Amino acid sequence: MFDEPFRWMEAISTRHSYVQEKLKKGLPVLAVPYKDGALMMGFTAQPGKIFELYDRIALGSLGHPADVERLRMTLLDMAHLEGFNRSDKDVTIGRLLQFGIAPAMKQNFEEVMRAPYLVKLLFAEINFDNLPVFYWLNYDGHSEVFKKGAVISGNDKESEWIQKQIEQTDFAALPLEKALKEACRLWEEGKKQSASESEDDEDKPVGLAEAFDQWTLEAAVLSTDTERKALYRRVSPDEIEPLIAAAK
Amino acid sequence: MNGSPSTIEGPGDFIDLLNRSGYAWSHSNTKIEPVDASKLLQGTTVLAFHFNKGAIVAGDRRATAGNAIMYERCDKVIPIDDHSLMAIAGVPATAFEMARILSHNFEYFRRSQLQPLSTEGKIRALSKLLKDNMGLALQGVGAVSPIFSLYDLKEKKPYIYFYDMLGAQFEIQTHTATGSGSPVIRGVLEYEDLWGAKPLAKRTLEEAALLAIRLLQTAAQFDSATGQARPEDQIYPIIASITEQGYRFFPDEEMAGLFKISMKRN
Numbered sequence: 001m002f003d004e005p006f007r008w009m010e011a012i013s014t015r016h017s018y019v020q021e022k023l024k025k026g027l028p029v030l031a032v033p034y035k036d037g038a039l040m041m042g043f044t045a046q047p048g049k050i051f052e053l054y055d056r057i058a059l060g061s062l063g064h065p066a067d068v069e070r071l072r073m074t075l076l077d078m079a080h081l082e083g084f085n086r087s088d089k090d091v092t093i094g095r096l097l098q099f100g101i102a103p104a105m106k107q108n109f110e111e112v113m114r115a116p117y118l119v120k121l122l123f124a125e126i127n128f129d130n131l132p133v134f135y136w137l138n139y140d141g142h143s144e145v146f147k148k149g150a151v152i153s154g155n156d157k158e159s160e161w162i163q164k165q166i167e168q169t170d171f172a173a174l175p176l177e178k179a180l181k182e183a184c185r186l187w188e189e190g191k192k193q194s195a196s197e198s199e200d201d202e203d204k205p206v207g208l209a210e211a212f213d214q215w216t217l218e219a220a221v222l223s224t225d226t227e228r229k230a231l232y233r234r235v236s237p238d239e240i241e242p243l244i245a246a247a248k
Numbered sequence: 249m250n251g252s253p254s255t256i257e258g259p260g261d262f263i264d265l266l267n268r269s270g271y272a273w274s275h276s277n278t279k280i281e282p283v284d285a286s287k288l289l290q291g292t293t294v295l296a297f298h299f300n301k302g303a304i305v306a307g308d309r310r311a312t313a314g315n316a317i318m319y320e321r322c323d324k325v326i327p328i329d330d331h332s333l334m335a336i337a338g339v340p341a342t343a344f345e346m347a348r349i350l351s352h353n354f355e356y357f358r359r360s361q362l363q364p365l366s367t368e369g370k371i372r373a374l375s376k377l378l379k380d381n382m383g384l385a386l387q388g389v390g391a392v393s394p395i396f397s398l399y400d401l402k403e404k405k406p407y408i409y410f411y412d413m414l415g416a417q418f419e420i421q422t423h424t425a426t427g428s429g430s431p432v433i434r435g436v437l438e439y440e441d442l443w444g445a446k447p448l449a450k451r452t453l454e455e456a457a458l459l460a461i462r463l464l465q466t467a468a469q470f471d472s473a474t475g476q477a478r479p480e481d482q483i484y485p486i487i488a489s490i491t492e493q494g495y496r497f498f499p500d501e502e503m504a505g506l507f508k509i510s511m512k513r514n
Contacts, residue, residue, distance in 0.1 A: 076356065076359055076360050080352055080355070080356045083352065084262075084349075228494070
């Protein structure tokens, strides 16, 4: 079936289309810096969008929950074994991706007889200079690194627009409350961008009020403003409440 | 780096993950030649008691091998996670390894299972490590006798557990001490609790810390394997509290002040 190069390329192309179609409705997840670290946020219909991976690493995701869970556990295993066998200072997203999960995902994607991972992953890390770093990882193993923040979304137009806005916003100067508010605003505006290209009723824009009404806002920070070794903490309902009030 | 998307699924047990990755914690069946135990680093006084906001845990800083003083800056109170501390007496190599395993075990569970390990689960985890270490403990080369202090956020209550070297756990209502210098101070702790200025559990953190310093100085007076403070070299006992807010170690600057106050005589 794949004895000719063209057939293989066609199969890969079809596979890309299949995965992208499956991810199309994935809601955006944003990761941005703020005054005391890094913030990750996204709306979700079901809990399980943003996770703690290691002392200084947070994971955001969209896609099939089973695939997200499988990759999350793999990353957790790798991070904790590395931290135990060597040091917590040897656990970085860069190493986890480059020497761990990215090659495995590429291999998985190109083995066209195996089911592909239906995921996009987003990572935030506070490095040992206390600076935030952001990565995303695609279902085919491709990853990119960002300094000013990053976004994943099922819709390319949406994510490109939000990414551009993130690059133009000085999130690093904002306190958490304002950074979260601004991230929510970009999320909402991003949805409007994608809505303009879709005629599907289900894809109609969702304002923040509707989003808060229909879904749950998951948000977490990696905060350097702590003496704890693990920098991750969930943004509390009390911190989210003013956003809900403002949206309504 | 180990792990791939095809090696997953686990109940959140880090020790199981270690075993699957080729690391074996259990030494129960290890057959080794007898070792001269006097050459191994050991000797200690560590203690813990309840105070009015939680538990205080303290230890001296000396590590010895037989009659030789090997090290005077040993940290014998080790944070395991935000709300648990382990004080170690015995062979540091084994004790430090236990602490590292426990720490990763609790964090791995919390992150993978998306909820913290229960207080009971944490207490049992240390017990299991001690039981698995029985072989080396009985051969006299890997014995560890820890004190484990935790704060249960659901119950809003501190716990102190004392363990024997084989893994039996005993909940401590008031105070405990272990290590070669502990017999010297256990009586003092009991006396202070029953007939002191006020019961230990009603003392403030500062009062508790002052007592802990005096107790360790007393232990060092009578036990050569327990190190005295050396303010001229900025060597003080290591003291930490554990409360609803988590653990907190007294920094050296604070210890210097407390030490000065605690050493004043009537």
